[in-house]
Structures are given as C-alpha cells and as structure tokens.
Amino acid sequence: MKVLLTNGSPHKNGCTYTALCEVSEVLKKNGIETDLFWIGNKPLSGCIACKTCVKQNKCVFEDKVNEFLEIAGEYDGFIFGTPVHWGAASGGITSFLDRAFYADLCGGGKRFYLKPAAAVISARRAGTTATWDQMNKYFALMQMPIMTSRYWTIVHGTTPEEVKKDLEGMQTMRILGENMTFFLKCKEMALKMGVQLPKQEKPTMFTNFIRG
Numbered sequence: 001m002k003v004l005l006t007n008g009s010p011h012k013n014g015c016t017y018t019a020l021c022e023v024s025e026v027l028k029k030n031g032i033e034t035d036l037f038w039i040g041n042k043p044l045s046g047c048i049a050c051k052t053c054v055k056q057n058k059c060v061f062e063d064k065v066n067e068f069l070e071i072a073g074e075y076d077g078f079i080f081g082t083p084v085h086w087g088a089a090s091g092g093i094t095s096f097l098d099r100a101f102y103a104d105l106c107g108g109g110k111r112f113y114l115k116p117a118a119a120v121i122s123a124r125r126a127g128t129t130a131t132w133d134q135m136n137k138y139f140a141l142m143q144m145p146i147m148t149s150r151y152w153t154i155v156h157g158t159t160p161e162e163v164k165k166d167l168e169g170m171q172t173m174r175i176l177g178e179n180m181t182f183f184l185k186c187k188e189m190a191l192k193m194g195v196q197l198p199k200q201e202k203p204t205m206f207t208n209f210i211r212g
Contacts, residue, residue: 001184002033004075006068008082008093010041015122016081018160019173023079023120026177032184035075039064044095047102057107065099072100072111077184078144079176080135084123089131097138105142114197116183118147118176121154122163128154147183149176 005024009016017036024034045061052060059065072078082093104111119135121128132152139146153176155169156162164170191197 001031001076001188002035002074003027003077003079003180003184004072005034005036005079006081006093006096007036007038008080008090008096009122010090010092011083012038012041013160014083015155015157015160015163016083016120018163019120019122019155019169020079020081022170022173023118023177023180026174027181030178030181032077032181037068037071039068039092039096041092044092045099046095047098051106053103054106057103057109059099059103061099065096065103068096068100069103069109069111072104073109075115076187077116077147077180078112079118079120079147079180080138081120081122082131082135084121084127084131087127087130089134094134097135101138101142112142112144114187115144116147116180116187117142117144118153118180120173120176121152123154123156124158125156128152128156145183147176147180149173149179 005020007017007020020036027034044063050060058069080093082089085091117139119132121131129152132154136146149172151168151172153172156166
C-alpha cells in the first residue's frame with residue numbers, strides 16, 4: 001500500500017513539509033510506502049472551465065497538475081498539506097486541487113474514488129480551522145473518506161524548528177498516520193474477503209436552482 005503526501009506550500013522544506021514528514025514516518029513504520037509530491041512555487045493557473053478534461057481525462061495545462069494526475073492512480077491514500085495564507089489554503093494548492101479533482105471527475109477517472117484523504121494545515125497563528133474546512137470539502141465531493149486525528153490536523157510555527165516544538169501538533173500528525181494506517185488495512189482486508197466497492201449510479205441529470 002502507498003500514500004502520496006502533497007506539499008502545497010511554496011517552500012519545499014518548510015513548516016508544511018515538516019508536518020507531512022511526521023505523518024509519513026508513522027505510515028512507513030506501519031509498513032505503508034510513502035512519497036512526497038511538491039506542487040512547486042511556479043504560478044499555477046486556476047481552472048478556466050474549458051472542459052478539455054472531459055475528453056482527455058487530464059488538464060489542458062501541462063504542469064504540476066498533470067504530473068500529479070499521471071501517478072495518482074498508483075496510490076491508496078492521500079494527504080494534502082497547505083500553509084494558511086490570508087485565512088485560507090494557499091493559492092497554489094487551491095488552483096492545484098480545483099484542476100486535479102475536476103479533471104478526474106469530468107474525465108470519468110477513478111484515481112481517488114473511496115481512497116482515504118486528509119488535510120494537514122500549517123500556520124503561524126490563525127485561520128487553521130477555516131482552511132481545514134475548505135480542504136475537506138474537496139475530499140467529500142470526491143467520495144474520499146476523510147481521515148482525522150484526536151484534534152484538528154494542524155500545526156503552528158513560523159519555522160520547521162518551531163513546528164517541531166508544537167508537541168500537540170506533532171502528536172496530532174502521528175495519530176493521523178496511525179488512523180490512516182488502520183483504515184487502509186481494514187479496506188485491504190475487506191476487499192480480500194470479497195467485500196465489493198459500492199455500485200456507482202450514473203448521474204441522470206444536473207438540476208439547477210433557477211427554473212425557466
């Protein structure tokens with residue numbers, strides 16, 4: 001089993017990375033393979049609603065989003081980390097998830113279906129729970145079971161060294177790793193025992209609030 005941890009910070013080895021590494025160590029200790037994926041610090045366009053992804057099951061822009069989509073199907077679980085910028089997730093991870101999940105959804109892909117996901121939030125001080133809510137909405141819409149911990153999965157600090165001193169935050173990351181491990185092993189056992197994934201209904205029609 002493998003989990004992909006995505007770093008949505010413009011700083012490759014900063015506070016968000018430090019928190020993700022704490023989760024990764026627990027997963028590896030429990031026999032789960034992990035890889036880290038950094039979205040980089042180059043500009044990432046938001047979705048332009050061109051619907052090209054409907055035809056090709058990937059985004060029209062050839063950047064980190066498609067690089068991620070190419071490998072995402074290989075993984076059994078996902079953790080997405082972001083710093084708090086202006087009381088919300090970073091612009092980079094927001095554009096990244098908008099396009100990655102929309103491309104998979106519109107393209108009929110099954111890269112993320114019923115695969116567990118979690119959000120890891122890093123901040124100096126405020127905005128963490130609002131960002132946690134924002135991130136989890138992506139997973140809920142993609143039918144991804146949301147993994148939690150004994151507290152909201154957040155850390156505080158302005159440097160990696162400060163994050164490591166957030167003892168409760170670090171413990172929360174470790175418990176997240178343990179909970180993710182448990183879910184993955186339960187799912188693996190269920191599938192081996194013949195429990196099938198739910199049958200998917202095809203969307204019949206999209207209803208709007210405004211009627212002609």
